[in-house]
Amino acid sequence: KAGVTQTPRYLIKTRGQQVTLSCSPISGHRSVSWYQQTPGQGLQFLFEYFSETQRNKGNFPGRFSGRQFSNSRSEMNVSTLELGDSALYLCASTTIGGDTSEQFFGPGTRLTVL
């Protein structure tokens, strides 16, 4: 079974630009979560999508947005990039069911904002 894939793997942007990241979950997984990881803050939850609806949202400004398509693929968008947005952006997919839901992560997109 193929794992979670994320594209692109690396991005370099300048302040003020916008960026779109893509995530394809494991086949059959309907929940996709996005995280920002930085050395200083660790893994911070951005938002979660389930069946094309945003179900949970972390404490990030409105510049960070996302969506999920009918095939469960998800995109996240960051507008008006700031230097502090430089981070590893991770996508995780989950199959909801049972008592727990283990998250399986993709390799991440390394975003550098200059």
Add this chain to the structure above:
Amino acid sequence: EDQVTQSPEALRLQEGESSSLNCSYTVSGLRGLFWYRQDPGKGPEFLFTLYSAGEEKEKERLKATLTKKESFLHITAPKPEDSATYLCAVQATGGSYIPTFGRGTSLIVHP
């Protein structure tokens, strides 16, 4: 609010020197506790899920244990390829499925 604290922040071991990583948690009710391994520049790789106090799981040189307040990841006779950051996360009962992650323990195993 759910909290996860991992210690130590960093750990250096000699090859073959066994040790343990700690994950202390505060949660209203535990649905599951997860351990992940993360290599530099890569996404976390799932290792274990523990559900209830007293449970243990093993994988190669790793063994995870769980009590009502903490989890340990025991590393027996580590090798340099075990060098990575180990993340712990808890999922609470009720509410969302979103886990709360600790900051991780960076493990370096010297040959």
